[in-house]
Amino acid sequence: MVRLRRQKIADQADRYYLYQESVQDSEAEIDFIEETWHKLRHRPAKLLREDFxxxxxxxxxWVRRDTRHxxxxxxxxxxxxxxxxxNNLEQLDDDQFSRIILLQENVLEAQTESADIVLAMNFSYFLFLERGDLLEYFCAVHDALVDDGVFFLDAYGGYDAPKELIEERECDGFTYIWDQASFNPIDSRMTCHIHFEFSDKSRLDKAFSYDWRLWTLPEIRELLSEAGFAHSTVYWEGTDEESNEGNGVFAPTESGDADPGWICYIVAER
Ligand SMILES: C[S@@+](CC[C@H](N)C(=O)[O-])C[C@H]1O[C@@H](n2cnc3c(N)ncnc32)[C@H](O)[C@@H]1O
Known part of the structure; x- marks a missing residue:
């Protein structure tokens, strides 16, 4: 007799699809980038380089938004x-497809045409663990931009950020689980995982894992300045009065609230 095992939802799950659905909001990101670019620079941006x-x-x-992009x-x-x-490029029409290039390279070494905009989103640059490495990356971005180019990156922090904790969020058809598994206050290095759980209780454990350094905003801004950026501005998220949660509207400021968990954009002008 062969004992059959019922297939679990996790066995068929696609971790990249789940990541896109739960972590990314590319439309809101590009809205922010377009609005901010428009306020800072009185010319259209054409070439965007997305690092990581x-x-x-x-x-x-970006290429869907405008035929000049x-x-x-x-x-x-x-x-x-x-x-x-x-899954993404093949969904573009021929014209959009022809305006996008993929490079399988290290962001520290890639040589590209000078871009109007460089992006480093979802804290990817936290993967640089040493000050010298992050400075090298910011110098590489500075070199990769046109004279009036702008570097957009995000950051997170707050008094829950250096804690070992697990947070769950319900998404459409699955639960997203953010696991801050370890934090070392001596070097600020942490290990985080993303797990996904499904309605049949099956799980995709450690679908993504990150060993990174929890950089602070002053450290990041000092390094941007050292790399040659003329200004860096922090865009802080407003608060929805009813839910007391972030409202998705980011405005420039020099003073933020001492929240348990915040995310912000940093806009560095070359
Ligand atoms: C946290 S994911 C970010 C994905 C996406 N940017 C986002 O906003 O969600 C980090 C990505 O960076 C890539 N990566 C890490 N270090 C890199 C490096 N030095 N050069 C190029 N890619 C790198 C990884 O392969 C991974 O796909």
Whole structure:
């Protein structure tokens, strides 16, 4: 007799799809970038370089927005680029497809045409653990921009950020679980995981894992300045009065609230 095992939802789950659905909001990101660019620069931006592009979701949104938009996506992982090519690039029409380039390279080494905009989103640059490495990356971005180019990056923090904790969020058809598994206050290094859980209680454990350093905003801004950026501005999220949660509207400020968990954009002008 053969004992059959019922297939679990997790067995068929696609971790890149789940990541896009739960973590990314490329439309809101590109809205912010377009509005901010428009306020800072009185000319249209054309070429956007998305560093650590993963599935290329944001680069695809950029080329969809305007027929004058071009994008370069850089990631060193061929699996994620291949997933992005099949699932995101192939959804573009021929004209949009012709305006996007993929590079499987290290962002520290990639040589690209000078871009109007460089993006490093979802805290990807936290993967640089040493001050010298983050400075080298910011110098590489500075070199990769045109004279009036702008670098957009995000950051997170707050008094819950250096804690070992687990947070769950319900998404459409699954639960997203953010696991801050370890934090070392001596070097600020932490290990975080993303797990996914499904309605049949099956799980995709450690679908993504990150060993990174929890950089602070003053450290990041000092390094941007050292790398040659003329200004860096923090865009802080407003609060929805009813829910007391972030409202998705980011405004420039020099003073933020001492929240348990915040995310912000940093806009560095060359
Ligand atoms: C946290 S994911 C970010 C994905 C996407 N940018 C987003 O906004 O969600 C980090 C990505 O950076 C890539 N990566 C890490 N270090 C890299 C490096 N030095 N050069 C190029 N890609 C790198 C990984 O392969 C991974 O796809």
């Amino acid at each position: 592009c993963g599935t290329l979701n944001t680069a695809c949104e 071009y994008a370069i996506g850089i990631d060193w992982d061929c699996d994620v680029l291949e997933w992005g090519r099949l």
